[in-house]
Amino acid sequence: MSIDTSNAMTSFAQSKETSLIKDLKAKTNKDTLENDKALREQTDKFESLFIKTLLDTALNLDNPLYPKQPGSDIYNSMFKEQLAENLSGGFGYSELLFNYLKDQQKLKG
Numbered sequence: 001m002s003i004d005t006s007n008a009m010t011s012f013a014q015s016k017e018t019s020l021i022k023d024l025k026a027k028t029n030k031d032t033l034e035n036d037k038a039l040r041e042q043t044d045k046f047e048s049l050f051i052k053t054l055l056d057t058a059l060n061l062d063n064p065l066y067p068k069q070p071g072s073d074i075y076n077s078m079f080k081e082q083l084a085e086n087l088s089g090g091f092g093y094s095e096l097l098f099n100y101l102k103d104q105q106k107l108k109g
Contacts, residue, residue, distance in 0.1 A: 036102075043097045048088035055080045 060079060062068075069108060 043094040047094040052084035
């Protein structure tokens, strides 16, 4: 009497292959999410730099009625930088740049 184990072995091999593929996909998704997060941070920083440049031009705070105080340039620069960081991510430039770079990444891969 002979026992046919081919079906059992095939089923076992498929289940192992499926678990390996699932593990690989989970690792790939995790890496993709980390890469997307890093790219999003960089595009937000670029937008912040862009906004700061706009604020430097738009918020020229020189007033001839009030003389400049010591440290006012430093304070104004810090104010504009913090304002730009808080506003970044909401203007849409970061989103456009992020989507463009993701599309370029897909074309290469």
